[in-house]
Amino acid sequence: xxxxxxxxxxxxxxxxxxxxxxxxxxxxxxxxxxxxxxxxxxxxxxxxxxxxxxxxxxxxxxxxxxxxxxxxxxxxxxxxxxxxxxxxxxxxxxxxxxxxxxxxxxxxxxxxxxxxxxxxxxxxxxxxxxxxxxxxxxxx
Amino acid sequence: xxxxxxxxxxxxxxxxxxxxxxxxxxxxxxxxxxxxxxxxxxxxxxxxxxxxxxxxxxxxxxxxxxxxxxxxxxxxxxxxxxxxxxxxxxxxxxxxxxxxxxxxxxxxxxxxxxxxxxxxxxxxxxxxxxxxxxxxxxxxxxxxxxx
Numbered sequence: 001x002x003x004x005x006x007x008x009x010x011x012x013x014x015x016x017x018x019x020x021x022x023x024x025x026x027x028x029x030x031x032x033x034x035x036x037x038x039x040x041x042x043x044x045x046x047x048x049x050x051x052x053x054x055x056x057x058x059x060x061x062x063x064x065x066x067x068x069x070x071x072x073x074x075x076x077x078x079x080x081x082x083x084x085x086x087x088x089x090x091x092x093x094x095x096x097x098x099x100x101x102x103x104x105x106x107x108x109x110x111x112x113x114x115x116x117x118x119x120x121x122x123x124x125x126x127x128x129x130x131x132x133x134x135x136x137x138x139x140x
Numbered sequence: 141x142x143x144x145x146x147x148x149x150x151x152x153x154x155x156x157x158x159x160x161x162x163x164x165x166x167x168x169x170x171x172x173x174x175x176x177x178x179x180x181x182x183x184x185x186x187x188x189x190x191x192x193x194x195x196x197x198x199x200x201x202x203x204x205x206x207x208x209x210x211x212x213x214x215x216x217x218x219x220x221x222x223x224x225x226x227x228x229x230x231x232x233x234x235x236x237x238x239x240x241x242x243x244x245x246x247x248x249x250x251x252x253x254x255x256x257x258x259x260x261x262x263x264x265x266x267x268x269x270x271x272x273x274x275x276x277x278x279x280x281x282x283x284x285x286x287x
Contacts, residue, residue: 053247054246054247054250055244055246055247056244056246059244059246060244064239067147067234068147068182068205091246092246093244093245093246093249094245094249095242095245096244099239106232106234108188109232110147110149110203110230110232111149111187111188111189111191111201111229111230112147112182112188112203113188114188114189115188115189116189119188135250
């Protein structure tokens with residue numbers, strides 16, 4: 001590419017030399033060589049197509065799940081079977097999912113939360129995610 | 141002394157009885173030379189499932205938590221002592237730990253598999269596990285004779 005630009009510049013210089021006096025034409029050629037920055041040269045910038053950094057919903061609001069906070073924990077529980085939804089459904093990061101699972105098991109152990117269904121009081125709670133549309137495809 | 145949290149479910153009782161049970165448990169903790177930091181009432185409500193304890197089926201209970209500082213060796217004694225108390229339906233003791241600081245890794249987890257660190261590690265392991273193949277050193281990328 002550079003070589004092509006060089007030839008173009010040289011041809012332009014030669015064309016000017018034919019019209020203008022030889023003295024002025026040499027100065028023109030010299031100036032062209034001494035100017036290394038071209039207008040169409042690639043510039044050094046960060047990747048403009050890089051995606052924005054995503055955060056999981058608990059990290060975003062800086063929430064640490066606690067086993068006494070049953071209303072929050074029951075949102076990660078299936079209303080049909082009481083099982084904890086996986087990471088591919090909840091869309092949490094690895095550490096937060098682990099914390100949530102630990103807290104739910106703790107709450108179930110303390111008889112704060114049911115194990116085979118979701119508490120009826122929390123059925124109308126807003127849904128954080130759609131179990132029908134997992135973030136990632138199911139493992140099986 | 142590390143901090144612990146005692147989560148317990150008391151059976152359905154009248155208020156004065158409840159007070160006496162709480163006093164009894166708190167005193168037994170204090171008698172062992174421990175410090176009570178906090179006592180929390182989480183309310184009385186129906187249990188998520190019936191619980192059979194000490195030969196009685198319980199369907200309602202009062203939830204309490206006691207935060208205390210104690211020596212780790214005394215925890216098993218507490219569990220044994222409260223296990224004998226017929227007014228306590230369920231008891232659990234958890235150590236209180238400060239949550240570790242960490243960066244959300246969801247962005248890295250959502251990258252295509254080839255860019256994920258754990259996948260790259262798995263590929264490395266698979267490469268290491270491959271059996272070494274015999275090389276003919278013929279300079280050809282195929283076997284020149286009939287096999």
